[in-house]
Amino acid sequence: MNDTQIRTHIEDLIAEEHRLLEHGENGVLSAADDQRLHAIEVQLDQYWDLLRQRRARRDARQNPEDTSLRPPEIVERYEQ
16 A cells, blocks of 8 residues: 555545544434444554654655554554
């Protein structure tokens, strides 16, 4: 996956997140919607992290293709 594809995926996730949140404003989110919203938040953290990894490798003159999506257990422990 290249940077453009990663950004497109992030944009798609954000759009879905906004749809769910708007739906929730009109009423309470269903359990399934709430689970999906959490999954989206985790995926967003993973893909933003992937972009940062790629940028760091590029800045260090290393191959950005040598990056991988880190598991949720890792990205969810990062401090904001």
